[in-house]
Amino acid sequence: MQYPYFPGCTLTNKAKGLNDMAKAGADILGAPLKELENWYCCQANFSSVTDNLMNHLAPVRTLIAAAKEGQKLVVLCSTCYYVLKRVSAIMARDEEKRKVVYEFLEEEYTKPVEVVHFLEYVRDEVGFDKLKENVKMDISVLAIAPYYGCQLLRPSKELAFDDPFEPSIFEEFLGALGCESVDSPFKTECCGSFLTTFSEKGVEDCVDRVLTYAGKNGAEAVTTSCPLCNFNLDWAQKEIKNKNEKFNNMPVFYLTELMALALGIEVPVEVWDEHVVDPRPFLAEKGIVKRTAL
Amino acid sequence: MKKRIGVFLCWCGSNIAEVVDVDIVIDAMKKYQGVAHAEYYKYFCSEPGQEIIEKAIKEYKLDGVVMASCSPAMHEATFRKAAVRAGLNEYECEIANVREQCSWVHRMQKPEATLKAIKLISSMVEKLKMNEPLIAASSPLIKRALVVGAGISGMQTALDIANSGHHVMLLERDPAIGGHMAQLAETFPTLDCSQCIMTPKTVEVSQHPRIKLITYAEVESIKGNVGNFKVKIRLKPAYLDRKKCTGCGVCIEKCPMKVSSEFNQHMGKRKAIYVLSPQAVPNKPVIDRENCMYLKNKKCGICSKVCEVGAIDYDQTEQTIEEEFGAVVVATGYDLYSQEKLGEYGYGKYKDVISGLDFERLNSASGPTAGEILRPSDGKVPKNVVFIKCTGSRDPENAMPYCSKICCMYTAKHAILYKRKVPDGQAYIFYMDIRSGGKGYEEFVQRGMEEEKALYVRGRVSKVFEDDGKIVIWSVDTLSGRKIEVKADMVVLATAIVPRHDAKDVGKMLNVSTDEFGFHKEAHVKLRPVESPTMGLYFCGCGQGPKDIPDSIAQAGCAANKVNNLFSQEKLFGEPVVACVKEDVCTGCGLCVAACPYDAREIDPKRKISVVKEALCQGCGACISVCPNNASELKNMSMDQVFRMLDQLQ
Amino acid sequence: MNESILPQEIKQEIKETLKKCYACGKCTSGCPMAAEMDFPPREFLKMLALGKESDMLSSKTIWVCSSCQTCYSRCPFEINIPEIIDRLKAYVYKRKLSNKEKPTQVLHKVFLDNIKRFGRIHEAGFIGEWKLFSGKWFSDLFLGAKMFFKGKLAIFPEKIKKIEEVRKLFK
Structure with missing residues (x-):
């Protein structure tokens, strides 16, 4: 079953590692991602103000477009997932709002579209077993801490993605890829999010906690599905290291990069170049990628 | 049809006579069809007044009496007794309320009040004309009680019933009695050892000549009604002959x-x-x-x-016995809220995050550490222990909305016990409120703070995680507004009390209604706290709601007393004003059976009509309002009577 | 006219929500940003309950909240603190009230303006405007953030066929 795929603004540009590798992986798994014909920016920030319809209109527009192409909409970026899913929840429960939308867009929101994350897509439509069968490279030497962040999990009643405290889908995914997943107490805590634009200290504190505890529990790298988390976790390390000598830098992977490695997809140099903490020495040291190949 | 009715109008001092013109009323009633005698008196409730009534009944050969007086709630019983003394049935005396419903409310409209009094009395005369003498039905009563659950409240209720001379069967699901109290170390607020104060009771229960103790058994089904319950009991196989076994171990x-x-x-x-x-x-x-x-x-x-006595019997199988009881007391107790559902506290994930009950076992001399406080992960003595209250309680959106009542006290107790065993340790207690209502309770909490230096911090913990062998707690001190991080060696959660996991099913089987959480629902939350709406079913202990040991004991005594009240009768007498069925009209649709809250209606399988079990009927009238054919009626309150009464009131 | 007073209906709605709060502090306990706030979540709610909304409109708290939803998820009464904060932010933004923590505010504004204009975010315009408004250039993380958003914002306006409709969204 093929469902429309919503890449979102960031993935079409900056987060190539997330997007291109997802597409390549999905092709190998026989569940190619078909980009939604007409998609709009999710607005990158869900307005919790439920009566603030203006901030919900663009996602609604995307949902209407998606409904024409399938029952589900596959989303990879955590922020987009969060915004689209919450907006779809509001639309599903609020008839009043649907009317207003109709008056405004002159297009009706009728068919509810189920917003699913890429991880759910792989689990439910491909199956982690099949993912495992397709693994070509042994990456069992990698000890990776999955980092969920906020936007996949909370508010849990609305998103219903996984257990809000002990989620496991990421671990199952990594397990299928064959690498060791490391549990850490801050895997579901905030990375600092958009505060990166002004409160460096707040973000650094958050990132420090996430990475330090992942390291303490034996992780050598972390992985995310969120471009913003990825950015914070990756960029903030330099400043943290400046302030604290003992801090250990740690590569931050997109989950699809790890998937690409395991499935034997050749990861382009540009993708690795996007990283701040270069993962290539780490991968080379582990024998996953030959130093010369990079 | 009564033809010689007497009407007695009471002045009630001046209460009635000042407003209602009593002469006019008596004149009118004397002329009323079917009235053989009418008179007034200043106080009919007085002894001379009652004598007047009795004399008149005999003298005028009256076949019924209407008392025009105060509310029946005041003196119906008085006047009915007088009528009985003069040879009438008590249901041949009716009250027309001309005080509360007339003179008191129409003080400024005297002529109208007089007219209304005549109407009220006439209406009652019309009803009385068709009244029949009623005698309450009786049914046999088995004076033997079943107590389900042998925790502290079940044991106490069994003892109280047995000590009043009645036989009791005490049933326990576990292999031994004592319930949760057997697990506790010491008890608040006196810190006496739980086992020590309970052992006399467990021994007495097991040796009492009128208590039959059956452990490792469950109720399978219950049938019948108050006075005569038939209960099927499932005896789980112990694979051991308890008679042969000497308990040598x-x-x-x-x-x-x-x-x-x-x-x-x-x-x-x-x-x-x-x-x-x-x-x-x-x-x-x-x-x-x-x-x-x-x-x-x-x-x-x-x-x-x-086994030297050959007591082991691998071939034992499950057995079912059937016993009869007159009353059943349900004392099924509680469970703890499943803490795995509270992910933020890390129970189940971190070994050193334990529940209050776990902590009791650590403190118990018979527990896994022989009473030493050693944390589960590495067996070391924890020097910093964090106690978190209200885990699962008072959290309507995520767990249970109610207060579990006992946690404030047992947490204070835990802190004190901990400090006694680990004098250089520090106890932190995260709380929202300290609820210490109870005798000696507040003093006990203060003792924990002042003498044992337990540090109370007002704030709810949001995150618990492990770091370098310590358990880190993220909380807040709301009184200073500061966020707080505590590195502890062990965390004890004061977990919410919930009904037994199968309480709703067991309640359904026992015919005890339960609330939304599964706690037993009382007939009246304040006035009948141990009675079920179904007669003959009582409950006590934490199955009804969270409570501590003193409350459980008190409630157990209360339930026992209700059973004893029931058993003090020779036979069971029901309410005489019960429903009856007009057999030629009833179609046997069964709506009344479904509507009856007392199981007093059933369909006669032969005649295919509804019948009334008079001993159970409470005369509530639920069957009458649902009957589509007006085939259900209350005795002495037939449609005919009601319409005749209404005619007089127009 | 006192602009810092919230409209009555919003005030009323917030007050209704806050009636449930029994001040357990779980919101502050779990807040990753509490240390950065002048009024941590519980204090913030208490101030609102006391009618000090004008103080809260100019608080740092509303801009420091990362909207991680932890407080909302763990609150025993599901008090939607992120929504209350969003409301206040929206109000400040509309009335151009606060000067605190301007960069985020500008970020929000410029972000929306861009979508309005191009359907998706236009890189050059966005960064340019942000520079202009925020005046915040030099911190390393900030430069990184700029790069991040730069990537994010590179646009293919031609992909949006119905740009008129997008504009309509913002009318």
């Missing part, structure tokens, strides 16, 4: 199969053949079918070989 010692101990909150091991605790009553083991190697695949059999 060699079988337990030699059993090679170690299993996690439920009694020790899974912090210690027991064998596949086991007794709950060293003080267990009865102190005879049972074999756990799930884990016994012989029962699973015929290997081992050591217990049978070492």
Whole structure:
């Protein structure tokens, strides 16, 4: 079953590692991602103000477009997932709002579209077993801490993605890829999010906690599905290291990069170049990628 | 049809006579059809007044009496007794309320009040004309009670009933009695050892000549009604002949199969053949079918070989017995809220995050650490212990909305016990409110703060995680507004009390209604707190709601007293004003059966019509309002009577 | 006219929500940003309950909240603190009230303006405007953030066929 795929603004540009590798992986798994014909920016920030319809209109527009192409909409970026899913929840429960939308867009929101994350897509439509069968490279030497962040999990009643405290889908995914997943107490805590634009200290504190505890529990790298988390976790390390000598830098992977490695997809140099903490020495040291190949 | 009715109008001092013109009323009533005599008096409720009534009944050969007086709630019983003394049935005396419903409310409209009094009295005369003498139906009463659950409240209620001279069967699901109290170390606010104060009761229960104790058994079904319940009881196989067994314990010692101990909150091991605790009553083991190697695949059999009296019996099977009881007391107790659902506290994930009940076992001399406070992960003495209150309680959106009532006190107790055993340790208590209502309770909490230096911090914990062998707690001190991080060696959660996991099903089976959480629902929350709406069913203990030991004991006594009240009668007399069926009109649709809250209606399978079990009927009228054919009626309140009464009131 | 007073209906709605709060502090306990706030979540709610909304409109708290939803998820009464904060932010933004923590505010504004204009975010315009408004250039993380958003914002306006409709969204 093929469902429309919503890449979102960031993935079409900056987060190539997330997007291109997802597409390549999905092709190998026989569940190619078909980009939604007409998609709009999710607005990158869900307005919790439920009566603030203006901030919900663009996602609604995307949902209407998606409904024409399938029952589900596959989303990879955590922020987009969060915004689209919450907006779809509001639309599903609020008839009043649907009317207003109709008056405004002159297009009706009728068919509810189920917003699913890429991880759910792989689990439910491909199956982690099949993912495992397709693994070509042994990456069992990698000890990776999955980092969920906020936007996949909370508010849990609305998103219903996984257990809000002990989620496991990421671990199952990594397990299928064959690498060791490391549990850490801050895997579901905030990375600092958009505060990166002004409160460096707040973000650094958050990132420090996430990475330090992942390291303490034996992780050598972390992985995310969120471009913003990825950015914070990756960029903030330099400043943290400046302030604290003992801090250990740690590569931050997109989950699809790890998937690409395991499935034997050749990861382009540009993708690795996007990283701040270069993962290539780490991968080379582990024998996953030959130093010369990079 | 009554033809010689007497009307007695009471002045009620001046209460009635000042407003209602009594002469006019008496004149009118004397002329009323069917009235043979009418008179007034200043106070009919007085002794001379009652004599007047009695004399008049005899003198005028009256066949019914209407008292025009105050509300029936005041003196209906007085006047009915007077009528009975003069030879009438009590239901041949009716009250027309001309005080509360007339003179008191129409003080400024005297002529109208007089007219209204005549109407009220006439209406009652019309009703009385068709009244029949009623006698309450009686049914046999089995004076033997069943108590389900042998925790502290079940044991107490059984003892109280038995000590009043009645026979009791006390049923326990576990292999031994004592319930949760047997697991506790010390008890607040006096810190006496739980086992020590309970043992006299467990021993008395097991030796009482009028208590039949049955452990390792469950109620399977219950049928019948108050006075005569038929109960099926399932006896689980112990794979051991308890009569032969001497309780020597060699079988337990030699059993090679170690299993996690439920009694020790899974912090210690027991064998596949086991007794709950060293003080267990009865102190005879049972074999756990799930884990016994012989029962699973015929290997081992050591217990049978070492038993000198040959008590082991692998061929035992489940048995069902049927017993009869007059009353049932349900004392099924509580469970703890499943803490795995509270992910932020890390219970189940971190070994050193434990529940209050776990902590009791750590403190208990018979527990897994022989009473030493050692944390589960590495057996070290924890120097910093964090107690978190209200875990699962007072959290309407995520867990239980109610207050579990006992946690404030037992947490204070825990802090004190901890400091006694670890004098250089520090207890932190995260609380929202300290609820210490109860005798000596507030003083006890203060003692924990002042003498044992327990540090109370007002704030709810949001995150618990492990770091370098410590448990880190993220909380807040709301009184200073500061966020707080505590690195502790162990965390104790004061977990919400919830009904037994199967409370709703058991309630349904026992015909005890339960609330949204599964706690027993009382007939009246304040005035009838131990009675079920179904007659003959009572409850006590934490099955009804969270409560501490003193409250459980008090409630147990209350339930026992209700049973004793019931058993003080020779036969069961019901309410005489009960429903009856117009048999030629009833179609047997069964709506009344469904509507009856007292199980007093059933369909006669032969005649295919509804019948009334008069001993159970409470005369509530629910069947009358649902009957589509007006075939259901209350005695002395037929449609005919009601319409005749209404005619007079127009 | 006192602009810092919230409209009555919003005030009323917030007050209704806050009636449930029994001040357990779980919101502050779990807040990753509490240390950065002048009024941590519980204090913030208390101030609102006391009618000090004008103080809260100019608080740092509303801009420091990362909207991680932890407080909302764990609150015993599901008090939607992120929504309350969003409301206040929206109000400040509309009335151009606060000067605190301007960069985020500008970020929000410029972000929306861009979508309005191009359907998706236009890189050059966005960064340019942000520079202009925020005046915040030099911190390393900030430069990184700029790069991040730069990537994010590179646009293919031609992909949006119905740009008129997008504009309509913002009318």
